[in-house]
Amino acid sequence: xAKRSAPMEIEEAVRAVRTSSRRRQLxxxxxxxxxxxxxxxxxxQALADQADVSVGLIYKYFGGKxxxxxxAIVDILDAFRDELDPAMDAVGDDPVERLVAGFRHYxxxxxxNLDAVVLTYRESRTLDPQGRERxxxxxxxxxxxxxxxxxxxxxxxxxxxxxxxxxVFNLMMLAHAWALKHWHFAPRYTVEQYIRAQxxxxxxxxxxxxxxDDYRHLME
Amino acid sequence: xAKRSAPMEIEEAVRAVRTSSRRRQLxxxxxxxxxxxxxxxxxxQALADQADVSVGLIYKYFGGKxxxxxxAIVDILDAFRDELDPAMDAVGDDPVERLVAGFRHYxxxxxxNLDAVVLTYRESRTLDPQGRERxxxxxxxxxxxxxxxxxxxxxxxxxxxxxxxxxVFNLMMLAHAWALKHWHFAPRYTVEQYIRAQxxxxxxxxxxxxxxDDYRHLME
Amino acid sequence: xAKRSAPMEIEEAVRAVRTSSRRRQLxxxxxxxxxxxxxxxxxxQALADQADVSVGLIYKYFGGKxxxxxxAIVDILDAFRDELDPAMDAVGDDPVERLVAGFRHYxxxxxxNLDAVVLTYRESRTLDPQGRERxxxxxxxxxxxxxxxxxxxxxxxxxxxxxxxxxVFNLMMLAHAWALKHWHFAPRYTVEQYIRAQxxxxxxxxxxxxxxDDYRHLME
Amino acid sequence: xAKRSAPMEIEEAVRAVRTSSRRRQLxxxxxxxxxxxxxxxxxxQALADQADVSVGLIYKYFGGKxxxxxxAIVDILDAFRDELDPAMDAVGDDPVERLVAGFRHYxxxxxxNLDAVVLTYRESRTLDPQGRERxxxxxxxxxxxxxxxxxxxxxxxxxxxxxxxxxVFNLMMLAHAWALKHWHFAPRYTVEQYIRAQxxxxxxxxxxxxxxDDYRHLME
DNA sequence: CATGAATGAGAGTTCATTCAT
DNA sequence: TATGAATGAACTCTCATTCAT
Numbered sequence: 001x002a003k004r005s006a007p008m009e010i011e012e013a014v015r016a017v018r019t020s021s022r023r024r025q026l027x028x029x030x031x032x033x034x035x036x037x038x039x040x041x042x043x044x045q046a047l048a049d050q051a052d053v054s055v056g057l058i059y060k061y062f063g064g065k066x067x068x069x070x071x072a073i074v075d076i077l078d079a080f081r082d083e084l085d086p087a088m089d090a091v092g093d094d095p096v097e098r099l100v101a102g103f104r105h106y107x108x109x110x111x112x113n114l115d116a117v118v119l120t121y122r123e124s125r126t127l128d129p130q131g132r133e134r135x136x137x138x139x140x141x142x143x144x145x146x147x148x149x150x151x152x153x154x155x156x157x158x159x160x161x162x163x164x165x166x167x168v169f170n171l172m173m174l175a176h177a178w179a180l181k182h183w184h185f186a187p188r189y190t191v192e193q194y195i196r197a198q199x200x201x202x203x204x205x206x207x208x209x210x211x212x213d214d215y216r217h218l219m220e
Numbered sequence: 221x222a223k224r225s226a227p228m229e230i231e232e233a234v235r236a237v238r239t240s241s242r243r244r245q246l247x248x249x250x251x252x253x254x255x256x257x258x259x260x261x262x263x264x265q266a267l268a269d270q271a272d273v274s275v276g277l278i279y280k281y282f283g284g285k286x287x288x289x290x291x292a293i294v295d296i297l298d299a300f301r302d303e304l305d306p307a308m309d310a311v312g313d314d315p316v317e318r319l320v321a322g323f324r325h326y327x328x329x330x331x332x333n334l335d336a337v338v339l340t341y342r343e344s345r346t347l348d349p350q351g352r353e354r355x356x357x358x359x360x361x362x363x364x365x366x367x368x369x370x371x372x373x374x375x376x377x378x379x380x381x382x383x384x385x386x387x388v389f390n391l392m393m394l395a396h397a398w399a400l401k402h403w404h405f406a407p408r409y410t411v412e413q414y415i416r417a418q419x420x421x422x423x424x425x426x427x428x429x430x431x432x433d434d435y436r437h438l439m440e
Numbered sequence: 441x442a443k444r445s446a447p448m449e450i451e452e453a454v455r456a457v458r459t460s461s462r463r464r465q466l467x468x469x470x471x472x473x474x475x476x477x478x479x480x481x482x483x484x485q486a487l488a489d490q491a492d493v494s495v496g497l498i499y500k501y502f503g504g505k506x507x508x509x510x511x512a513i514v515d516i517l518d519a520f521r522d523e524l525d526p527a528m529d530a531v532g533d534d535p536v537e538r539l540v541a542g543f544r545h546y547x548x549x550x551x552x553n554l555d556a557v558v559l560t561y562r563e564s565r566t567l568d569p570q571g572r573e574r575x576x577x578x579x580x581x582x583x584x585x586x587x588x589x590x591x592x593x594x595x596x597x598x599x600x601x602x603x604x605x606x607x608v609f610n611l612m613m614l615a616h617a618w619a620l621k622h623w624h625f626a627p628r629y630t631v632e633q634y635i636r637a638q639x640x641x642x643x644x645x646x647x648x649x650x651x652x653d654d655y656r657h658l659m660e
Numbered sequence: 661x662a663k664r665s666a667p668m669e670i671e672e673a674v675r676a677v678r679t680s681s682r683r684r685q686l687x688x689x690x691x692x693x694x695x696x697x698x699x700x701x702x703x704x705q706a707l708a709d710q711a712d713v714s715v716g717l718i719y720k721y722f723g724g725k726x727x728x729x730x731x732a733i734v735d736i737l738d739a740f741r742d743e744l745d746p747a748m749d750a751v752g753d754d755p756v757e758r759l760v761a762g763f764r765h766y767x768x769x770x771x772x773n774l775d776a777v778v779l780t781y782r783e784s785r786t787l788d789p790q791g792r793e794r795x796x797x798x799x800x801x802x803x804x805x806x807x808x809x810x811x812x813x814x815x816x817x818x819x820x821x822x823x824x825x826x827x828v829f830n831l832m833m834l835a836h837a838w839a840l841k842h843w844h845f846a847p848r849y850t851v852e853q854y855i856r857a858q859x860x861x862x863x864x865x866x867x868x869x870x871x872x873d874d875y876r877h878l879m880e
Numbered sequence: 881c882a883t884g885a886a887t888g889a890g891a892g893t894t895c896a897t898t899c900a901t
Numbered sequence: 902t903a904t905g906a907a908t909g910a911a912c913t914c915t916c917a918t919t920c921a922t
Binding site for chain 2 (some may be wrong): 041118119122126201205
Binding site for chain 3 (some may be wrong): 902903904905
C-alpha cells in the first residue's frame with residue numbers, strides 16, 4: 001500500500017523540485033541579465049537566451065515580466081531575512097556583539113548580491129502598489145533582529161538612547177551603500193575593510209560613554 | 221552700427237532666454253512626469269502634454285529621451301553643488317559648524333527634490349557610460365565642500381581621524397535616505413526632526429573626545 | 441485459434457469503442473467550449489481541461505485544431521441528415537405532411553443544437569477549401585428529403601410550381617434563423633410557437649389554390 | 661474678424677475630413693482583408709499592407725482590432741438603415757409596394773456588400789457584450805421601415821394578420837441568404853432573378869385573399 | 881519656431897504542436 | 902495509451918523618432 005502511494009508522492013516531489021529548480025534557474029538568469037541591462041532593457045527573449053530556455057517556458061513559471069521582477073527582489077530580501085538571525089545567534093547574547101555581527105553579515109550578503117541590491121532600489125517603483133507593499137514589509141521584517149539588538153543594548157544601558165528605528169535604517173543604508181556606491185568604494189576598500197571602517201564610524205555613536213572601553217576590540 | 225547690432229543682440233538674448241526657458245519648462249515637466257511614472261514609463265507624448273508643447277518640439281531642445289534624462293539628473297546635481305557652498309559659508313569658519321550646516325542644507329535640498337533624488341538612483345544605470353561618468357563626477361564635486369570641512373576638522377584636531385571620504389559618503393547616504401526611505405521616515409519625522417536626529421547620531425562619531433562639549437548646542 | 445482471436449477481437453472492439461468514445465468526448469467538449477468562446481478563442485488547453493484529458497491526447501484523435509472544427513461541424517450536419525428522413529417517414533406519404541414534418545423536425549434539431557448551428561455559420565470560412573466543400577455537400581445532402589417532398593408535392597399538383605431548390609433553402613434558412621436570431625425570437629416564441637408561426641407563414645405560399653383547404657389543420 | 665476665425669475652422673475641417681477619410685480607407689481595407697481571411701486570421705500587419713499605411717497608424721484611428729471590427733460592422737448596418745427609407749419612399753404610399761421595394765433594395769445592398777453581410781454573422785460573437793448590443797439595436801432599427809409597411813398593410817386589410825415581427829425577420833433572413841448561401845444561389849440566379857423569385861414566394865403568403873389580384877404585377 | 885501625422889522596429893505574451901517519459 | 906513540459910513562431914500593440922507643413 002505504501003508502495004502504491006510512494007510513486008505518487010515521488011512523482012509530485014520530482015515535479016516540485018523540477019518546478020522549483022526552473023524558477024531558480026530563471027531567477028538567476030533574470031538577475032544576471034538585469035544587472036547588466038536593467039529591468040526595462042531586459043527583453044524576455046534575452047532572458048530566455050540567458051537561461052537557455054524558450055520564451056514560452058518563462059510564462060509557465062512566472063505570470064509575466066513584472067511578476068518575475070517581484071520574485072527576484074523578494075528572493076533577495078528573503079535571503080537577507082533568513083541569514084541574519086543565525087549569524088547573530090552565533091556570537092552569543094551580548095547586544096553590541098550581536099549588532100556588529102548582524103551588520104557585518106548584512107554587508108557580506110550585500111557584497112554577494114551587489115546587483116540584486118541595486119535592483120531593489122532601481123526597480124521597486126516599477127512594481128504595482130501591492131508588490132511595493134510586499135517589499136517594504138520584507139525590509140522591515142529583515143531589520144527586526146537588528147532592531148531587537150539595538151533595543152536590548154539600550155535597555156542594558158550599553159547604547160545611547162537613540163531612536164532604534166533610525167539606528168537600524170542607518171545601518172542598513174550604510175550596508176546598501178556598499179552596493180549603491182560600489183563604483184566609489186570598491187577601488188578604496190575591500191569588503192572587510194569597508195565593514196571595519198563603518199563599524200569604527202558607527203560604534204562610537206552608539207555606545208554609551210561607560211561601555212565604550214569594553215568594545216574596543218570591535219574597533220581594533 | 222550700434223543701432224544695427226543692438227536689436228540683434230536683443231534678439232539673440234531673447235532667443236537664448238526663450239531657449240533656456242523652453243529647456244527649463246521641459247526639464248520641469250520631465251521630472252514631474254518621471255516622478256509619478258518613472259523614466260521608462262514616460263512617453264514622449266505624455267511629456268509633451270505635461271509641458272504643453274508638441275512632441276516634435278522636444279527634439280529641438282534635446283537629442284532624445286536619454287539625453288533628456290541625463291539633463292534632468294545633471295540639473296538636480298548642479299543645484300546641490302551650487303547651493304552647498306554658500307550655505308556653509310553663511311555659518312562662518314568653524315569646520316564642525318560648516319559640516320553640520322552643509323549636511324542640514326543637503327537634506328533640505330533632498331527634501332525639496334525627493335523624486336529627483338530617487339531618480340538619480342533609479343535611472344543612472346539607464347545612461348550610457350559617458351553619462352554615468354558625468355554623474356559620478358558631479359557627485360564627487362558636490363561632496364567637495366563637505367570633504368573640505370571634514371579635512372579641516374581633522375587637521376584642527378576637532379574630529380577623529382577617520383577617512384574623510386567615508387565620512388562624506390556616509391553623510392550623503394544619510395541625506396539621500398530621506399528620499400530613498402521616505403515611505404518609512406515621513407510618517408515618523410519632519411525634515412527638521414530628521415536632520416536633528418541624524419546630527420545627534422553622527423556628531424558623536426565624528427567629534428574628537430576633547431571637542432565634544434563645545435558642540436553640545438548642535439545636538440540640543 | 442478462435443480462442444486466440446476472440447480476445448483480440450474484443451480488444452479491438454474495446455479499442456474501437458474507446459476510440460470512438462474518446463472522439464465523442466472530445467467533440468462534445470469542443471462544441472461546449474466553442475459555444476461559449478468561439479473557435480478561435482478556444483485554446484487546446486481549455487479543450488483538454490473541459491474534456492478532462494491532456495493536451496497531447498487530443499492529437500492522438502484529431503490531426504489538429506482545424507481538423508477538430510471540421511469534425512465538430514460534420515458531426516452536427518450528420519445528425520441533421522440522419523434524423524430527417526425517419527421523422528418524415530413517420531407521417532406517411534402525403535408530400536405536404538412530409539414537408540411540414542421535415543421542417544418541424546429540422547427546427548427541433550436546430551433548437552437542440554443552437555450553438556452548433558451558429559458555429560457552422562461562424563466558422564466555416566475558417567476551414568480549408570476541401571473542408572468547406574465537404575460541408576456544402578452535407579448541407580445539400582441534408583436538404584434532399586425536403587426537396588423530394590417539394591418535388592412530389594408539385595408533381596401531385598398540391599404545391600405551386602416554384603423552384604424546389606429555392607423553397608428548400610428558404611425553409612432551411614427559416615429553421616436556422618431560430619438559432620441565428622435566437623436573441624430576438626427566444627423572448628417572443630417557444631420553439632413550438634415558432635414552428636407553427638413559420639408553418640402558417642410558409643404554407644400559404646406553397647399550397648396550390650385547390651389544396652389549401654385540405655391542410656387547414658396544419659395551420660390550426 | 662471672420663478672416664481670423666475662418667482659417668481655424670478650415671483647419672479643423674481639413675483635419676476632420678482627413679481623419680474621416682483615413683477611417684474609411686482603413687475600414688475598406690479591413691473589410692477587404694476580412695472577406696478573404698476572416699477577422700481572426702487578419703493580422704494587423706496584413707491590414708496595414710492592404711491599406712498601404714503603417715501598423716502604428718491604425719491605432720491612431722481605432723482603439724484596437726476589436727474596435728475595428730465593430731466599426732466595420734456598424735458601418736455596414738448604417739448603410740442599410742440609411743438607404744432603406746428613401747428607397748421605399750420612392751414608390752409611394754401603398755404598403756405592399758413599399759414593402760416589396762424595401763425588400764428589393766435590401767437584397768441589392770446585400771449584393772453590394774456580400775462579404776460584409778457574412779461578416780456580421782461570422783464575427784458578431786467576437787465582440788464584447790456592449791458591441792453585440794449595439795449591433796442588435798442597429799438591426800432592429802434597420803428593420804423599422806419594413807415593419808411599418810407590414811403594419812400598415814395589415815391595418816389596411818391588404819395583408820394577412822401575421823406577426824409583423826416575424827414577417828420582417830423572415831424577409832431579412834431571405835435577403836441575408838443571398839450572401840450566406842451565395843455559393844449555392846449565385847450559379848443559379850442573378851440578383852434580379854433572386855429578388856423576383858423570393859417576391860413570388862413571399863407575396864402569396866402575405867397578401868390577404870382579396871388583395872392578391874391587385875399585386876399580380878409584382879409577381880409577373 | 882512649432883506641429884502632429886506617420887513610421888516601423890521591437891516589445892510582452894499566447895498557444896498550437898511535439899515528444900520524451 | 903496518456904501525459905504535460907517545452908518550443909518558438911506569430912500575434913497585437915506601443916512609442917521614440919522623423920519630417921512635411
